Amino acid sequence: MLKQISISDLMVDMYVADIVETSSCQMPKRRKGMIRDSRIISKFIEVGVERVVIDTAKGLDVSAIESANDEHNKALIDTALEEKLDVLKGNLSSEYQDLSLEWGSAKEIFRTSTKIVLQSVSAIQEGGTLNQRYFDEASKAISRSIMRNRDALTWLGKLRHERSYLFEHSVNTATLMGIFARESGLSLTQTEACITGALLHDLGQVKIEAELLERMGPVTEPEFEEIKKHVELGESLLPEGADISSIARSIIGEHHERYDGSGYPNGLKGKEISIYGRMFAIVDTYDALTNNRGYKKAVPSSQGMRTLLELSKTQYDEVLVHQFIKCMGIYPTGSLARLDSGLLAVVIAQNPGHPLKPLVKAVYNTVTSSYVKPELMDLARTDCPVKIHSYEDPKNHGIDVDEFMPDELLED
Numbered sequence: 001m002l003k004q005i006s007i008s009d010l011m012v013d014m015y016v017a018d019i020v021e022t023s024s025c026q027m028p029k030r031r032k033g034m035i036r037d038s039r040i041i042s043k044f045i046e047v048g049v050e051r052v053v054i055d056t057a058k059g060l061d062v063s064a065i066e067s068a069n070d071e072h073n074k075a076l077i078d079t080a081l082e083e084k085l086d087v088l089k090g091n092l093s094s095e096y097q098d099l100s101l102e103w104g105s106a107k108e109i110f111r112t113s114t115k116i117v118l119q120s121v122s123a124i125q126e127g128g129t130l131n132q133r134y135f136d137e138a139s140k141a142i143s144r145s146i147m148r149n150r151d152a153l154t155w156l157g158k159l160r161h162e163r164s165y166l167f168e169h170s171v172n173t174a175t176l177m178g179i180f181a182r183e184s185g186l187s188l189t190q191t192e193a194c195i196t197g198a199l200l201h202d203l204g205q206v207k208i209e210a211e212l213l214e215r216m217g218p219v220t221e222p223e224f225e226e227i228k229k230h231v232e233l234g235e236s237l238l239p240e241g242a243d244i245s246s247i248a249r250s251i252i253g254e255h256h257e258r259y260d261g262s263g264y265p266n267g268l269k270g271k272e273i274s275i276y277g278r279m280f281a282i283v284d285t286y287d288a289l290t291n292n293r294g295y296k297k298a299v300p301s302s303q304g305m306r307t308l309l310e311l312s313k314t315q316y317d318e319v320l321v322h323q324f325i326k327c328m329g330i331y332p333t334g335s336l337a338r339l340d341s342g343l344l345a346v347v348i349a350q351n352p353g354h355p356l357k358p359l360v361k362a363v364y365n366t367v368t369s370s371y372v373k374p375e376l377m378d379l380a381r382t383d384c385p386v387k388i389h390s391y392e393d394p395k396n397h398g399i400d401v402d403e404f405m406p407d408e409l410l411e412d
Contacts (some may be wrong), residue, residue: 001056007049010041012122013080015059019044020051034059036118076123076131084112085137094147099349099359099406106145106152110171113138117167117199124206129239139174139195143188146178151349154179154333155405158291166202169287174198176283176328177251183327184279190247194276197251200244201280204234214293228264231256250274255284258315278317282308282324285316301328301335302391330355331388336401339377340389342367344397346404351380356388363404364397374404 002017010016012035019031035041044052054061060078091105116134123129145153157172177198181191205213208230212223219227234252238244254268254277261269263281273281289304299307305325312321329350331337337345337360345360357379365372379387394401 001061002053003056003061004051004053006051007041007044010035010044010052010054011060011126012036012041012119013060013078015055016052017055017058018053019049020053076119076128076134078119081112081115081119081134084108084115085134088112088141089137091141091144094144096352097148099149099151102145102149102152103406105148106156109138109141109145110153110156113142113171113174113199114167117170117203120203121166121206124203124237130200130203130237132239132244135196135199136192138199139192142171142174142178142195143182143192146175146182149349150175150179151333157287158334158402158405166205169291170199170202172291173201173280173283173287176287177280180279180283180324180327184323193245193247194251194280196244197248197276198280198283200238200248201234201252201255201284202230203237204230204232206237207233228256231265247274247276250276251280253277255280257281259317260314262315275320278320279324282316282321285311286324300391300393300395301332303393305332326355329358331358331391333358334401336392336394336399337388338366338390338392339386341386343372343386344392344399345377345388346401348376348406351378354380357384358388360388361404364399366397 004020015034016032088105088109116138120130120134123131142153153175157168157175174195178191178195181194186194208227212219212227231253235249238249238252253265254273257263257266257268257273257277258281259270259273259278261267268277286304286308289307290298290301292298305328308316308321308325312318329347331347333347333349335347337347339345339360339362342365343362344364344366345362347358348361349359351357351359359376359378359380362375362377363371377384377386
């Protein structure tokens with residue numbers, strides 16, 4: 001069904017069938033399609049679009065959203081997300097399983113969790129509030145996937161889009177924080193609270209001018225002061241009376257505090273920062289270093305680890321940095337390693353109980369300086385004749401590690 005609506009009623013996940021022309025509007029080249037990013041709506045407003053025609057058979061209907069907002073105090077309610085969460089809730093298994101068996105579930109969890117963050121951003125921009133239940137359910141699903149096979153979500157976190165940084169960064173840090181919390185011996189409840197905090201930690205950025213956050217060059221001192229406000233803004237976005245744990249709140253409020261007192265917003269120092277805030281500061285920095293953003297290129301996992309070690313003398317809890325590196329694997333999933341045979345191999349998955357012997361895919365021969373037919377090698381097998389010699393920087397050989405991701409990830 002086609003329905004003409006005001007641009008002020010347009011939201012993410014609505015399908016635009018046409019744009020109503022006005023004499024003052026510079027018509028966008030693309031006039032129809034699903035709204036996947038709130039910035040598209042902002043662009044429409046910027047060029048002067050006043051009204052659009054939506055197709056409610058292909059996307060959300062404004063009337064359904066209005067009634068849901070009225071009944072639930074403007075908390076985000078999304079039928080498609082409700083259905084996805086019902087599917088995720090149906091998979092209660094936490095038993096370890098092979099990587100190939102976890103791909104399907106992990107994909108749905110990653111996509112749904114990203115959608116929750118994206119839709120929450122849109123809801124906030126429209127004057128609505130977060131739906132805490134969505135984040136709680138996503139946290140439980142992420143936690144269970146980590147228990148089944150942590151490498152599935154770890155690999156998915158590497159397939160990132162620069163324009164979706166906020167959404168995917170939130171989900172990937174949630175995965176990394178879940179792994180860190182679980183490997184550190186935290187309880188299931190504590191781990192899930194850590195994941196929830198990670199999913200919510202940067203939502204305050206919604207209230208900051210996007211240009212400041214993505215600027216290629218340096219920002220001025222007043223501009224940096226504006227950026228720093230996103231922490232307190234994030235805390236203010238939590239629904240009144242929401243049963244959000246103190247652990248999640250600590251992560252939201254403390255993820256930019258630093259061990260030497262140089263962080264913000266409160267300049268907390270050492271153990272004044274909760275252990276959850278100290279843990280997440282490490283996770284947040286590692287993910288930012290090892291993934292592309294509009295203004296910087298990612299560094300290899302090994303370099304990200306080295307940077308954390310260098311900063312552990314000042315900005316981060318040194319004991320926790322070593323703990324994080326240990327739980328991520330001596331050779332992290334997705335990194336490149338040199339085998340003692342002279343081959344270079346991409347680390348595909350960790351082998352529980354064998355931190356020095358992951359599952360790898362050999363891709364390059366350093367002796368002949370040429371690619372080889374990719375070959376999976378389980379270094380933990382007793383009959384495997386090779387072992388890892390050292391880390392290797394992919395850039396030194398012009399290797400794009402993502403080209404050698406597990407085959408299952410290439411399937412839609």
